[in-house]
Structures are given as C-alpha cells and as structure tokens.
Amino acid sequence: MYENRLTCDVCPHGCELAPGMTGRCRARIHRVKDGEGKIIPLNYGTVTSIALDPIEKKPLARFFPGSFILSVGSFGCNLNCPFCQNHEISMKGAEDFLRDEPLTEADNHLTPAELAQIAVNTQNRGNIGVAFTYNEPLIGYEYVIDTAKLLREDGLKTVLVTNGCVNEATADKVLPYTDALNIDLKSYDAGIYRDRLGGDLETVKRFIKKANDNCHVEITTLIVPGMNDTKEEMIKIAQWIASLPGGDEIPLHITRFFPRSKLEDAAPTDVSLIYELSDVAGQYLKYVYPGNV
Numbered sequence: 001m002y003e004n005r006l007t008c009d010v011c012p013h014g015c016e017l018a019p020g021m022t023g024r025c026r027a028r029i030h031r032v033k034d035g036e037g038k039i040i041p042l043n044y045g046t047v048t049s050i051a052l053d054p055i056e057k058k059p060l061a062r063f064f065p066g067s068f069i070l071s072v073g074s075f076g077c078n079l080n081c082p083f084c085q086n087h088e089i090s091m092k093g094a095e096d097f098l099r100d101e102p103l104t105e106a107d108n109h110l111t112p113a114e115l116a117q118i119a120v121n122t123q124n125r126g127n128i129g130v131a132f133t134y135n136e137p138l139i140g141y142e143y144v145i146d147t148a149k150l151l152r153e154d155g156l157k158t159v160l161v162t163n164g165c166v167n168e169a170t171a172d173k174v175l176p177y178t179d180a181l182n183i184d185l186k187s188y189d190a191g192i193y194r195d196r197l198g199g200d201l202e203t204v205k206r207f208i209k210k211a212n213d214n215c216h217v218e219i220t221t222l223i224v225p226g227m228n229d230t231k232e233e234m235i236k237i238a239q240w241i242a243s244l245p246g247g248d249e250i251p252l253h254i255t256r257f258f259p260r261s262k263l264e265d266a267a268p269t270d271v272s273l274i275y276e277l278s279d280v281a282g283q284y285l286k287y288v289y290p291g292n293v
Ligand code: SF4
Pocket: 008, 009, 010, 011, 012, 013, 014, 015, 022, 023, 024, 025, 026, 027, 028, 078, 139
C-alpha cells in the first residue's frame, strides 16, 4: 500500500505530508492517484473574491497609475498574521469552499481561460490584467502561471500581492510570468516574523531582491502598534530597501493597522505615527506612501 510521505518545497515550512494530508497553508494536499503520490494545489481555480479595483488599491502607486485591475483571491495562506485583514479566506481551507457535487455556473470555480476572458472583457472598463491577491497567491502558483500565460497572449498584465515567503525555486517559476508585485515586508525582526507571523524574514528579503531584478516591485509595511512601530525599525527597513539595485526608487507603502482577526481589541495605529514613519523612510527612499490614513 502507498504510504510515502512527500515534502512540499513551495515555501520554507517544508510540510511533510502523508497521503491525503493538507499542508499548513490548507491549500496544498498530498493526493494519490493510480498508486502515485503528488502534492497538488487544492485551491486551483477556486475564486472566493473577484473585483475590478483601481490599481492604487493593491497598492501599486507607480505601475499604470489611474488604471483598473481585475483582482481575484482564493483560499489559504502559509503565514498566520494575527492582524490578517482577509482572515475569512486566508485562514480557511478547502472544506469551506469546495463542494462534492458537480460544478455548476453558480460555483466559485474559474478555469485560467475563463478568468483571462473576464479580464479581456473588462478591458473597456480600464482593466489592464489580473491581480492575484486577498489570500496568498504563491501557495497556488500553478494557477497564477497558467492564467498569466494566457493574459500575456492577450497583452494583459499579471500582478501579485504577496507575503513573499516562498522558496527560490517557486520564485524562479512564477516571476518570469509576472509584471508587477506588491510584497509585504512586515517587520525587520526575524523573531517577529518567526514567532508572531509564522514566516521567515531572510526568505522574504531574498524574494524581494529576486523580484526586483525581474519585475516592477512595490513594498508594503503595515504598522502594527507594539510590533514594528519604532523609528529604529523603519530606518532598518528603508535602509535595506535602498541598498537593493535601484532600491531608492522602490515605492514603500506605510499603512495603518485597523483592529482585525486576533487583534480585534487592539487600537488602530495613530495617523500621526504613519506620517512620522513615512518621513523617516523618506530620508532613504524617493517614493513613500502613507496608506489607510
Ligand atoms: S506551501 Fe503550504 S504545504 Fe507547501 S510547504 Fe508551504 S505551508 Fe506547507
């Protein structure tokens, strides 16, 4: 009987999955078919949110400003940020979104071709492509790549809004099909990444570096009171971004936290602090955008 465990190599968690087991992200599973095991994305084609948004909302401030982008999300995430603004989908698994019955038009499933067609059909409303966002898109990178190839044939763009916490091999697969990214740099403290967010700072830095060599990159730091709200930490973040090739031209979005998820009872970030930290970052970077203020 087939009982092998397989290791998922998409992100640094390296989940070891027995047959039928789902990884920490709830989106990848060890499936056995005809006696052969394979780790596959359970969320392939499952769309839990779809909206035509201004590109500035991703946020991307310096990539086709004034345009719109078809924004889609699925389910699952490989991090577990206590302040997640999209926890209704990022913290959920297949059981919440997939159905046993045959798919009907009412189901939340879109093939890459169907999604690309919606993107084409909304070009007349200012749409420039598809943004994979809301949950973590790279834990289901296969769907991103399959759709991005079709979008490119139609002259449309692929945007990723990501936590950037994936292995280099995953980045190498997806970045050639990506035009622009907004990547979270949630803290400059490795302990906070590991213990509070379930991520890895060095992996995220490597991903940002690689993405910046290949695509248009903007970075977001959500300022959470008591987690990453000091001037010293902002100096480290801004200095590191500025040290990348062309780094002083990488836009940084410094955004305000609102109580959500496990931090529902926390106070929102002071608006004045967002402006103060934006001034600090502005000493190293040309484009700093205070957000949610
Ligand atoms: S992508 Fe998911 S299954 Fe794969 S290693 Fe990361 S958390 Fe585990």
